[in-house]
Amino acid sequence: MIIDLNEIIAITKKEFKLSIRFKTAYLLNTFINPVLSIIPLFIIYYGFLHYGGAEGFAGINLDNYVTFLVFGVIAQAFFYNGINAFAFRFREEKYWQTIETLFLAPINYLSLIIAFGINVALNLLPLLLIFILIASAFSFASILNIFLVVLIILLLLLFCLGIGLIYGALTLFSENFDPVFRYFFAGWALLSCFAYPIEIIPESIRFIVEINPVYHAVNFARDLWINGIFNLDSFIYVWVFALLMPIIAVYVFKIAWRRMEVQGY
């Protein structure tokens, strides 16, 4: 089935309208939460580097730690928003008794992923812009580098939405899976090095980080912005996962729906 622009526009608008129905909650969830998450990290790094006498470690120093953290927090926000987009909405729709419309309408589920992606990106756009401005204040980046960093973040989002659709489907069809996934994602976030360099991870499990596409996306953005290095391997790696994961997710979604059906309401 071909991806249809009408479907994407319709789902994006519907998602956006549902998101902004309660505007204060919308602003707090999408903007204030990520800003709050950077504060403790900033305090820790600031303490080590300004008062603790540390000159730096693993390439992080007084000059670049803010930029380092900024990209970690941006990636973390896109990671969690992408991962949780479907689970959150599907569960709401299950209890609103509107989920049947998703199964009834003759839509391509890839349109669903793209539309949810546009909505998450729109929600996080102010955060992305402000954090890129902050990073620019600490170290200069060319227009091309800014474009590449935004691109890799959007690819990261696409990958996470693919994972999110599988998570959403399995929690929709059986809520038993929900905590299992949440623990898994917490571990995944730890192994994505949002707030610290890979050198902190014990060598025995470092290979997990090295095969983690999320880490590659964060690492690509940091390398490009801080060191001016275009990491081609990470770039290609993230592209491949970002393109494959949504297709796999749609396939898993359809199988899960056929085998398990919606339970618990």
Place this chain on the structure above:
Amino acid sequence: MPEKIIEIRNLRKEFRTSLNPRNLTEFFFPKHKTVIAVDKLDLDIFKGETIGLLGPNGAGKTTLIKLITGILFATSGEIKIKGKNIEEQKRIIGLMLGTEMIYYRMTGYDNLKYFARLYKIKDFESRIKELSELLEFTDYLHDYVENYSLGTKSKLALARALIHDPEIVILDEPTLGLDINISAKIRDYIRQMNKTVILTTHYEKESRELCDRIALISEGKIIKLVTKENFDEVMKKFVELG
């Protein structure tokens, strides 16, 4: 002989449900039971007719509707719509499940526009206008659905099911809980639609007024399928079933 639009053959739907645990072992390893919601059901539905599915609560009417629309999958048996699988024919089906399937946190207009675009209706503005005027809820079109009365919600749900002008309209309890006037208006509209209609209802009057044939369903099986003329026979059986 009118054209068969839906053919249902040997349809069976089982649900596996967990039983309430009675001890600690069952808490961790719950026992299950299999509920047969639809059992070896055969039915042909003809183009242009209105067929009523009548039966007590839990008879399997809504499950049958969800199977026909592809929301649920059959355990065995098959359903063909105009000779094809449901997946290929979703576009020609309109479904109303009471006041479900509408977004309370959006306006009525936004709901209809959303579904119109999903079904790729080009001139959706005029379709929304037409339906809201016919069903008499134009004044509330730009209000949030959460503020609608039950009657207006039902009208919107019906408009949503009809937005893409489907050939087959499936209505599950379309007038449940509505007052006499609104029920009458919805029944009038259903009568005028000139489409193939599958209707579930608990109301005798509604079945009598709207249906060409009535299938009496109990425990997932069609126990009687009669024409309008033999309606009293079905009602007698229905009362016997309680």
